[in-house]
Amino acid sequence: xxxxxxxxxxxxxxxxxxxxxxxxxxxxxxxxxxxxxxxxxxxxxxxxxxxxxxxxxxxxxxxxxxxxxxxxxxxxxxxxxxxxxxxxxxxxxxxxxxxxxxxxxxxxxxxxxxxxxxxxxxxxxxxxxxxxxxxxxxxxxxxxxxxxxxxxxxxxxxxxxxxxxxxxxxxxxxxxxxxxxxxxxxxxxxxxxxxxxxxxxxxxxxx
Numbered sequence: 001x002x003x004x005x006x007x008x009x010x011x012x013x014x015x016x017x018x019x020x021x022x023x024x025x026x027x028x029x030x031x032x033x034x035x036x037x038x039x040x041x042x043x044x045x046x047x048x049x050x051x052x053x054x055x056x057x058x059x060x061x062x063x064x065x066x067x068x069x070x071x072x073x074x075x076x077x078x079x080x081x082x083x084x085x086x087x088x089x090x091x092x093x094x095x096x097x098x099x100x101x102x103x104x105x106x107x108x109x110x111x112x113x114x115x116x117x118x119x120x121x122x123x124x125x126x127x128x129x130x131x132x133x134x135x136x137x138x139x140x141x142x143x144x145x146x147x148x149x150x151x152x153x154x155x156x157x158x159x160x161x162x163x164x165x166x167x168x169x170x171x172x173x174x175x176x177x178x179x180x181x182x183x184x185x186x187x188x189x190x191x192x193x194x195x196x197x198x199x200x201x202x203x204x205x206x207x
Contacts (some may be wrong), residue, residue, distance in 0.1 A: 022102035028059050029204045030099035032092075032124060033195060035108045036117060036171065037134025038163045039149055040141035042191070046134065046178070047108035049188035050195050054104060057196075059205055062098055064091055066109035079160045085116050092120030099128055104204065112162045114169040127202070132195060133171045135179040138163050 023029050033050065035043045047063045054061045066087075070077070074090055077083040088111050098105035111117050121129040141163065142150040153161035160166045171177075176198055178191050186194070199205050 019100050019102065022100075024207045026060055026102045027207045028102065028104065029128075029207065030102040031104055031128040031130060031199075031204050032095045032099050032120070033104065033106045033130045033132060033199075034095070034111070034117065034120065035106065035132045035134060036111045036174075037136060038138060038141045038168055039110060039161075040144040040146055041134035041136040042178075042185070042188075043108040043110075043134055045188050046132070046191045046195070047106045049192040050106055053189075053192045053196055057205065059104060060102075061104040061106055064095060064098075064105060064107045064109075066091075066111075069109075079166075081113075084113065088113075088116040088120060092123050095120065096123045099124060104199070110162050110168070112166065112168045114171065117171070130176065130195075130198065130202075131171050131174040132176040132178065133174040135170070135177050136185070137180075140180075140185075 019030065035046055037043050044065055044067075047065065051061050051063050069091060070087070073094070074087045077087050088109065091107055091109060095105045095107050107120075111120075117131065121131070123129075145151060149158060149161065150164065152158045153164040162168050176195060178186060178194060180186075196205075
């Protein structure tokens with residue numbers, strides 16, 4: 001009797017309806033918009049604003065939020081380096097499936113390690129992975145502290161918190177960078193517009 005181990009004795013199953021057919025049905029091209037940045041940098045705000053803007057244009061998207069994923073798919077993972085890596089790997093695999101389904105998948109996670117983000121990029125054709133860097137200074141993110149996590153980290157009640165006692169590795173060649181202009185943060189509408197313009201120019205909003 002054969003024993004299944006380490007994903008052996010399995011075969012990829014192709015179907016008659018593939019990505020091109022799904023994209024034609026939706027009149028858009030599947031891709032992954034991966035939003036990365038410190039806690040409090042505005043990742044979730046951008047993800048939701050982008051989803052609303054795409055919906056208003058008749059485009060189908062789905063948001064994978066890091067906190068939401070840790071309530072289900074990734075609830076068995078902690079904040080150790082190896083757990084963070086597995087958290088991002090699982091999310092990348094799910095995002096890849098959404099893109100293959102023809103959706104614009106918006107992944108919003110701190111994803112602090114460059115290597116892990118690059119691993120997700122390698123799961124897709126390079127042009128279909130759009131890395132958005134929320135380049136907001138730590139001082140601003142900590143002043144916002146919408147979840148009270150920086151305060152807890154500073155008090156030593158949270159260990160391994162990105163930006164405090166665990167590093168954040170900024171992207172080197174991201175497709176989109178969102179940052180302050182003259183000391184002012186762009187509005188959610190402006191941020192979403194920047195991403196939508198990129199998607200339009202690259203042909204993702206048509207089949």
